[in-house]
Structures are given as C-alpha cells and as structure tokens.
Amino acid sequence: MGDIITARLTGSLNSDLATVAKTEHLDKSTVIRRLLSAAVSEWKKDHAVRMYASGRYSAEQAAEFARISLWSFFDLLREKKMSISYDADELEREIRNIKWKQQ
Numbered sequence: 001m002g003d004i005i006t007a008r009l010t011g012s013l014n015s016d017l018a019t020v021a022k023t024e025h026l027d028k029s030t031v032i033r034r035l036l037s038a039a040v041s042e043w044k045k046d047h048a049v050r051m052y053a054s055g056r057y058s059a060e061q062a063a064e065f066a067r068i069s070l071w072s073f074f075d076l077l078r079e080k081k082m083s084i085s086y087d088a089d090e091l092e093r094e095i096r097n098i099k100w101k102q103q
C-alpha cells in the first residue's frame with residue numbers, strides 16, 4: 001500500500017477530474033493515480049533528454065533513468081529532433097550487455 005497524500009485542488013481541476021472519472025467509469029483516486037503516473041513518466045523522459053543533451057547522462061544512463069529501452073530513447077530523441085551522439089565505446093558496451101542478457 002502506498003502513502004496517503006493530501007492536496008488542494010482548484011474548482012476547475014476538481015471538476016475536470018470528476019469528468020474524467022465519470023467518463024472512464026473510475027473513482028477519482030484511480031484517475032489521479034493514473035494521470036500522476038503518466039505525468040511523472042513524461043517528466044522522467046524529458047529530464048533524461050535534458051541530461052543527455054547537456055552531456056551529464058550517456059544514452060544508456062538516460063534510458064535507464066527514464067525506464068525505457070535504449071532504442072525507445074533514441075526514438076524519443078528523434079521525435080524531439082535532437083541529434084544522437086553515441087560513441088563507439090557506448091555501442092561496444094551495449095553489444096556486450098545484449099550478449100550477456102541473451103545467455
């Protein structure tokens with residue numbers, strides 16, 4: 001079981017959550033958890049891209065932080081029209097990891 005968190009919501013946000021809950025046939029708590037989970041996932045991807053672009057994360061580290069595959073991370077970079085700087089050492093390390101995981 002998770003933590004209980006209390007938050008004040010504006011009237012319009014509360015109304016919007018009620019609309020989503022009614023439309024999806026869910027309770028508001030479930031809607032909040034799902035929307036929050038999606039928002040955190042998107043934030044992690046955006047943060048990983050920023051860290052990668054700044055050189056603070058390698059592609060592999062960024063993908064791991066965002067909890068997506070390396071190839072999905074490359075797709076994300078392409079979607080954001082960012083160049084991929086993947087050096088030979090990173091490629092070699094990734095090939096070794098793939099071989100190790102297949103055994």
